[in-house]
Amino acid sequence: MEYTENLQIEKSETSKINSVNFNKLDFGRVFTDHMFVCDFADGKWQAPKIMPYQSLSFEPSARVFHYGQAVFEGMKAYKDDNGKIFLFRPDENHARINKSAARLAMPEFPKNYFFKGLEALLKLDSEWIKPGVGNSLYLRPFVIATEPAISASPANSYKFIIICSPAKSYYNSPVRVLIAEEYSRSADGGVGYAKAAGNYAAQFYPTSLAQQKGFQQVIWTDANTHKYLEEAGTMNIFFRVNDKLITAPNNDRILDGVTRKSIIQLASDLGITCEVRQITVEEIKTAARAGELKEVFGVGTAAVVSPVSAFEHKNELFEIPELENSYGQLFKKSLLNIQHNVSEDKHGWRYEVK
Amino acid sequence: MEYTENLQIEKSETSKINSVNFNKLDFGRVFTDHMFVCDFADGKWQAPKIMPYQSLSFEPSARVFHYGQAVFEGMKAYKDDNGKIFLFRPDENHARINKSAARLAMPEFPKNYFFKGLEALLKLDSEWIKPGVGNSLYLRPFVIATEPAISASPANSYKFIIICSPAKSYYNSPVRVLIAEEYSRSADGGVGYAKAAGNYAAQFYPTSLAQQKGFQQVIWTDANTHKYLEEAGTMNIFFRVNDKLITAPNNDRILDGVTRKSIIQLASDLGITCEVRQITVEEIKTAARAGELKEVFGVGTAAVVSPVSAFEHKNELFEIPELENSYGQLFKKSLLNIQHNVSEDKHGWRYEVK
Structure with a gap:
């Protein structure tokens, strides 16, 4: 003071x-x-x-x-x-x-x-x-x-x-994303968990390649094997398989997003199962093929909640049909209502500027 | 024009x-x-x-x-x-x-x-x-x-x-270096091969930890296994085992240094064997224990050739005694003589500003 x-x-x-x-x-x-x-x-x-x-x-x-x-x-x-x-x-x-x-x-x-x-x-x-x-x-x-x-x-x-x-929200319409197979965002023991300036410029070129193929964003995988889904560079990512949510754990490569952790809490409040664990690209593709991948969405301060309408991996494209009872839309509405003082703030997340 | x-x-x-x-x-x-x-x-x-x-x-x-x-x-x-x-x-x-x-x-x-x-x-x-x-x-x-x-x-x-x-030269006296065990400089599929600004700030903190232990620089290892020696962040690194030089190959993690490639050529000119291949930390430690590691030196535009007098890995310290007939000193002198128009420039490396 x-x-x-x-x-x-x-x-x-x-x-x-x-x-x-x-x-x-x-x-x-x-x-x-x-x-x-x-x-x-x-x-x-x-x-x-x-x-x-x-x-x-x-x-x-x-x-x-x-x-x-x-x-x-x-x-x-x-x-x-x-x-x-x-x-x-x-x-x-x-x-x-x-x-x-x-x-x-x-x-x-x-x-x-x-x-x-x-x-x-x-x-x-x-x-x-x-x-x-x-x-x-x-x-x-x-x-x-x-x-x-x-x-x-x-x-x-x-x-x-x-x-x-x-x-306004950063991404206004659903995004199509490419899953990284060659390029990487960060290394074990590196600065991926930090909001370090250099992490962002490093993504511009691979993202521009994705954009040339008709995708707005890249979902990064681990640099060692490219088998595990990590984050989208400006957003953390959630997958909904049937009625269960999955998101990658924090580590030294993945940003500890405020929106991410708020959504994990909101899911718990609503009785929605949310597993925080490593996610393989294969399990998501398998779920998509079986019709069990109901939603994918990115979350972050700029994006709030941004639905993913399609993803591609190894030249295989997966479309994700829009859902009636979307978790992503539910979380978005819940978050915005808390942020704008429309609904109860049971976790004390709002901070009034007086 | x-x-x-x-x-x-x-x-x-x-x-x-x-x-x-x-x-x-x-x-x-x-x-x-x-x-x-x-x-x-x-x-x-x-x-x-x-x-x-x-x-x-x-x-x-x-x-x-x-x-x-x-x-x-x-x-x-x-x-x-x-x-x-x-x-x-x-x-x-x-x-x-x-x-x-x-x-x-x-x-x-x-x-x-x-x-x-x-x-x-x-x-x-x-x-x-x-x-x-x-x-x-x-x-x-x-x-x-x-x-x-x-x-x-x-x-x-x-x-x-x-x-x-x-x-003047960037490092004036021999440097003591720490071999990275936990932190990393760059990822496969990342920007390590580029002189991207963010690569440098990412090294400051791990380097400051090394400095607190009495080392001026870090020699980076691969982010996946920390088993392979890569580069020193501001310098590429050469190891001399008996009369043979070894340096890491270029890849998407390692800078393609101009001084590095010039020294590989000078070694060839002088009939010195220089192997460009992956180098494990273990083989260098084994060579050091056997008295076969004769020299380690960093090379780069700022540093020219900078002798390494000691390195540490997993709390084991290896001192490298100063050598009478040092390759590093020979290359440094050869390079400086070419650069300053003192000696013949058989590869056409000098560029006169007229």
């Missing part, structure tokens, strides 16, 4: 909000009027600032440009019909950005800075959060290495920044 | 050179007076520019900060006693930055831009290249994704930049 008494706020003189069409938003392209910035220097985080959203100056030798020393989080803020603003399990994001930072030899960010920064920013830019289930303000906290020196070692200066972008 | 007729050159009004102590250079911390910048926009590389070395402005949403879409190269320029300037196998660096870029779904950079940019920059900053074997100007071409939008997909705008830093 003591730090944030120093929070300097420089307000934007004008707002861009009237130039934004909130009914037609591309993900992550429009940003609100303000951002939060905190510098790490001389061994500690300096006084944080809120300032108008703006470009920043970096030396071309800043380490982030050369060695990818950068981590991020994805969160959303929601508004209910009474204008109250909520975050969803923000403690999880704070814990995870520090877990990611530790793996990349970056300093942890203090919890009180994180929360007071978010709250001050959301209050300043509250008009950007539209009420109504499905609307949200996507929040992007990230940390980058700024030290202007290209030795291959951890930097001694960083910037922690939060930028905010109004959002 | 047609493009570079448009090369705009804005000269620096003053030079920082007199403030630099060339006898006491930290790697990659001091930069010359100029830099080369070329923007990719509207589907093509725009007219390149040389300008005073300076900070640049980036939106906080620039994709490189979030998804690590960034690749780089390391090269050096050398000056002989007559003031002629040389590069070493620059075609290899051009080819490799484009190979790296392709893996990260980034546009390739035209060869004539690359060479004319380098040459114009080296002529402007030629005073920064000191003659004398061991002195060089380290060149850092790199490409970063600048599009201000945080969707997880390849950017549509980039900057290609070259910055230059006067250098």
Whole structure:
């Protein structure tokens, strides 16, 4: 608390909000009027600032440009019909950005800075959060290495920044996915569990190959054998075989998703069996052939719940017909209702920004 | 050629050179007076520019900060006693930055831009290249994704930049290394063979753990079994068992180093057997115990040839006594003499900047 008494706020003189069409938003392209910035220097985080959203100056030798020393989080803020603003399990994001930072030899960010920064920013830019289930303000906290020196070692200066972008769901229609047979997302003993910047660029090329074949996303398999289903890079994946859900366990290759763990809890609440265990590609193909694979869906903060309508593996295509009583749709609705203060929050996941 | 007729050159009004102590250079911390910048926009590389070395402005949403879409190269320029300037196998660096870029779904950079940019920059900053074997100007071409939008997909705008830093060898004294048992550098089907930014930050934490134990570097092993020796992250590794050299083959996890391939050729020229094959940790430990492991050295543009004086694996420490007739020293001298125009260049590796 003591730090944030120093929070300097420089307000934007004008707002861009009237130039934004909130009914037609591309993900992550429009940003609100303000951002939060905190510098790490001389061994500690300096006084944080809120300032108008703006470009920043970096030396071309800043380490982030050369060695990818950068981590991020994805969160959303929601508004209910009474204008109250909520975050969803923000403690999880704070814990995870520090877990990611530790793996990349970056300093942890203090919890009180994180929360007071978010709250001050959301209050300043509250008009950007539209009420109504499905609307949200996507929040992007990230940390980058700024030290202007290209030795291959951890930097001694960083910037922690939060930028905010109004959002609809990331994937609006069902996605078709390709199961990886050759390319990999991460290694045992690597950084796959972290939201490390480099994990994402590494997926762009294999994903573009999938897109050329008519698939929007890749479901990654383990790098050693390509036999086990892992995650989709921007989403964790759930499979429903008959009435049972299955999702891969967390390990050092798979991101510990907040939406994933919330859905495991919701399934338990609803009496739906959810097995958290290794899943082979073969068992899913076998289930699909037998007509027992009822649903596949990806889950994540940006995507919320995104149904998968087809997958391909070894040139065999499996279509997954749309389902009347979809678990994915049920979880999506349950989550959105909790997030927007429409339904009871029995696990205390909502965090009101006051 | 047609493009570079448009090369705009804005000269620096003053030079920082007199403030630099060339006898006491930290790697990659001091930069010359100029830099080369070329923007990719509207589907093509725009007219390149040389300008005073300076900070640049980036939106906080620039994709490189979030998804690590960034690749780089390391090269050096050398000056002989007559003031002629040389590069070493620059075609290899051009080819490799484009190979790296392709893996990260980034546009390739035209060869004539690359060479004319380098040459114009080296002529402007030629005073920064000191003659004398061991002195060089380290060149850092790199490409970063600048599009201000945080969707997880390849950017549509980039900057290609070259910055230059006067250098001595990166590692000045023999290094002690730890062989990886748990952490990994890259996965099969991943981006380990590319000079992708994210590969480097991923090594910082495991390397810091090694440093706490008194080792400067980690030698990475394969992520699947940790049984095979791969590379050191900033260097490829050679082992000398009796009079025979061994180094790991290139694959999708290991960087195709220019110094590595030059040393394989030099070994062949000198009649030294060099086996390019998988190497187990066990065979190296067995050789060390039998007194047959004569040398271990890392090789790379920054390091040139860096002797390894000790390695540890599973808490067993192996000291490698200094050798009278070291292959590593022989290769280092041969390479430096070729690079500095002191000896014959029978493979046509030198490239004179005229």
